[in-house]
Amino acid sequence: MHQESLFAQSNSGATPLANRVRPSTLAEFVGQQHLIGPHRVLRELIENDQLSSLIFWGPPGVGKTTLAEIIAQQTKAHFVTFSAVTSSIKDIRKLMQEAEQNREYGERTICFIDEIHRFNKAQQDAFLPFVERGSIILIGATTENPSFEINSALLSRCKVFVLKSLTTADLEEVIKRALAHPAAFPQLEVDCQPDAIHLIAQFANGDARVALNTLEMAVLNGKREGKKVTITEQDLSQLINTKSLRYDKHDEEHYNIISALHKSMRNSDVDAAVYWCSRMLDGGEDPLYIARRLVRFASEDIGLADTNALNVAINTFQACQFLGMPECDVHLTECVIYLACAPKSNAVYAARQRAKRVIKKTGNLPVPLQIRNAPTKLMADLGYGKGYQYAHDSKDKLTTMTTIPPEIKDEHFYQPTASGREARFKARLAQIKQWHAQHPD
Numbered sequence: 001m002h003q004e005s006l007f008a009q010s011n012s013g014a015t016p017l018a019n020r021v022r023p024s025t026l027a028e029f030v031g032q033q034h035l036i037g038p039h040r041v042l043r044e045l046i047e048n049d050q051l052s053s054l055i056f057w058g059p060p061g062v063g064k065t066t067l068a069e070i071i072a073q074q075t076k077a078h079f080v081t082f083s084a085v086t087s088s089i090k091d092i093r094k095l096m097q098e099a100e101q102n103r104e105y106g107e108r109t110i111c112f113i114d115e116i117h118r119f120n121k122a123q124q125d126a127f128l129p130f131v132e133r134g135s136i137i138l139i140g141a142t143t144e145n146p147s148f149e150i151n152s153a154l155l156s157r158c159k160v161f162v163l164k165s166l167t168t169a170d171l172e173e174v175i176k177r178a179l180a181h182p183a184a185f186p187q188l189e190v191d192c193q194p195d196a197i198h199l200i201a202q203f204a205n206g207d208a209r210v211a212l213n214t215l216e217m218a219v220l221n222g223k224r225e226g227k228k229v230t231i232t233e234q235d236l237s238q239l240i241n242t243k244s245l246r247y248d249k250h251d252e253e254h255y256n257i258i259s260a261l262h263k264s265m266r267n268s269d270v271d272a273a274v275y276w277c278s279r280m281l282d283g284g285e286d287p288l289y290i291a292r293r294l295v296r297f298a299s300e301d302i303g304l305a306d307t308n309a310l311n312v313a314i315n316t317f318q319a320c321q322f323l324g325m326p327e328c329d330v331h332l333t334e335c336v337i338y339l340a341c342a343p344k345s346n347a348v349y350a351a352r353q354r355a356k357r358v359i360k361k362t363g364n365l366p367v368p369l370q371i372r373n374a375p376t377k378l379m380a381d382l383g384y385g386k387g388y389q390y391a392h393d394s395k396d397k398l399t400t401m402t403t404i405p406p407e408i409k410d411e412h413f414y415q416p417t418a419s420g421r422e423a424r425f426k427a428r429l430a431q432i433k434q435w436h437a438q439h440p441d
Contacts, residue, residue, distance in 0.1 A: 017216040018209050021181040022066055024073055030177065030208070031170040032063055032163055042067075042161055049075050051110065053131050053138040055146050055155070058163025061207030064141035068112040077108035077137065083115065092126045100135045109136045116140035117149035124151045131157050165206030172201045174208045175215055185229075190219055192231040199233050203240040214239060254285075258293055265340040266301050273340040277332055287328050291317040294335050302339065303348035305420035312338050343420030351414040358411055365405035398432065400441050 023029045026036055026043060035042040045051050051071065056064040072079040080095055099109035111127070113119070130136045131154065138158060140146075146155055166174070175197050178184050192215070200218065204211035215231075217239055222229040257279055264272035280290055291313070298313040316335035320328040374384035389399035402409065416426040 016213065017178065017184060018212040020183045021178040021212070022069065024070065026070060028177070029063060029066065029070065030173050031166045032067075035161055035163070036067075046071055046074060049077075051075065051137050051139075053136075053158045055116070055140045055142060055150065055158045055160045056163055057142050057144075057146055057160055059165050059206060060143055061204075061209035061211075062163045062166055063208065064163060065114060068114075068139050068141065071110065071139065072112070075108075075110055077110045078102055079110045079112065081112045081114065083113075089123055089126050092123065096126070096130045096135065099130060100133075103133075103135045111136045111138050113138065113140045115142065117142040117144040117146075121151060124154050128154050128157075166204075166208055167206075168198070168201045171204050171206070171208060171211045172197050175200060175211055178212055178215060185219060187227065188219065189228040190222075190231070191228065192218070193233065195233040196231045196236055199236055199240065203236075257283075258290075261290075261336070262293065262297060262301075265297060265336065266344065268340055268344065270337055270340045273336045274333055277336045278329075281325070281329050281332070287320045287325050287332060288317070290332055291320045291335075294332070294339060297339055300349045301344055301346055302342050303345045303422065304425050305343040305345035305347075305417065305422040307421055309339060309342050343422075345417045345419045345422045347414060347416050347422065354411070354413045358408055358413075362405075362407060365407055368402060368405065370401055371403050396435060398435050398439075400436070400439055402441075 026046065029036060034040065036046075037043065046067075056067060058064060068081075078099075080099075082092065082095075095111070099111070102109050113127075116124075127136070127138060128151070131138050138154075140150070140158070142149060146158075146160055150158075175192070179190055179192055184190075196218070200211055200214050203214060214236075218231045218236055219229050221239070222231045222235055224230075257276055261273060261276035261280070264276055277290065281287065295310070295313040295317055298309040302309040312335055316331050319331040322328075323331070369383045370385065370387040370389075372379070372384040374380040379385075387401065389401040391397050391399050404411075414429075416422045416429060418426055
């Protein structure tokens with residue numbers, strides 16, 4: 001109880017450490033040097049107070065809100081904030097009307113919207129006319145892809161700045177600056193050893209808020225002698241047992257990682273493929289979703305270059321159905337390794353795409369009469385089945401009969417490669433072509 005009481009005195013009330021030590025100038029800001037480094041465009045816009053509407057897009061804890069607050073302190077404009085979680089359309093319209101009045105008096109209004117992706121279409125539309133008229137400068141912060149989550153009309157009027165995850169070195173600097181900040185732990189002397197700082201930075205996984213929250217908990221639970229608190233690597237073990245993985249089964253990261261798995265296997269990069277598969281599994285992805293994607297890959301990117309690939313993928317899908325997680329993780333990993341190592345050919349996929357294009361262009365071409373069934377006398381009288389040649393009656397199991405509509409007789413959809421077992425199909429097609437050259441119609 002004594003530790004908690006002393007800590008409560010040191011934390012300036014209930015304000016989280018991340019808020020107590022939040023940078024107030026660009027000089028104090030850590031990371032995002034591609035945007036706010038010397039002579040970079042965002043820095044120039046902020047320092048010269050020449051902002052237009054913009055969107056900050058990036059993962060949690062990388063400085064989106066902090067940059068907005070720095071802008072608030074440096075700009076000469078009136079600054080208002082919205083939270084997509086708590087604000088209604090009524091609130092928006094009221095503040096927009098005030099912004100319109102301020103504009104008539106020559107005062108600009110900067111409107112910061114945290115988690116703008118949580119606003120629905122109607123709420124986003126409420127901002128549009130005021131952005132168009134220049135009544136407000138909109139600054140939105142989002143962790144989701146603006147292309148999918150923000151109305152195209154609104155997005156077209158905003159400049160998007162992409163913020164990156166902080167590096168371990170960045171986070172170590174964030175922690176060191178926090179420890180030196182007078183508002184961090186004013187009643188304590190905190191000694192956080194370099195190994196402990198590094199461990200917290202690694203655990204935070206690019207998120208400054210996680211790093212500072214972990215530091216705050218470490219101080220609360222650290223070894224204390226009077227007002228001095230010492231934090232060692234050993235002391236952190238109970239706080240950072242499991243690193244949080246950023247993975248959402250329904251949003252952009254889901255599609256980013258399944259794309260990474262697919263392209264790693266296509267590139268025959270076994271280690272990368274195993275890694276991305278494991279990222280999905282450890283993030284809680286449905287194993288059957290992964291298995292379905294592997295079945296697709298087996299035909300799209302391997303096809304007849306390895307005729308066993310589809311069998312392996314189907315067997316893996318069935319194993320996932322029988323066992324589920326966590327047991328089926330090894331089957332998925334085995335399949336990923338097999339598909340990554342297999343010879344590659346997209347000839348089957350390409351054949352399907354060529355056929356789709358031709359069908360779209362030529363429409364419903366009639367089936368040649370010679371390969372139509374003639375179950376009735378009328379159909380036989382109309383020529384259905386006339387001239388049909390039964391391939392099994394031929395010595396070579398080949399005939400001179402045409403089975404494709406004459407309008408597209410020169411199309412060749414399947415164009416095999418020489419990769420893996422597909423070389424056999426290539427050779428077989430060459431034999432068939434040679435036979436037809438020797439047996440003209």
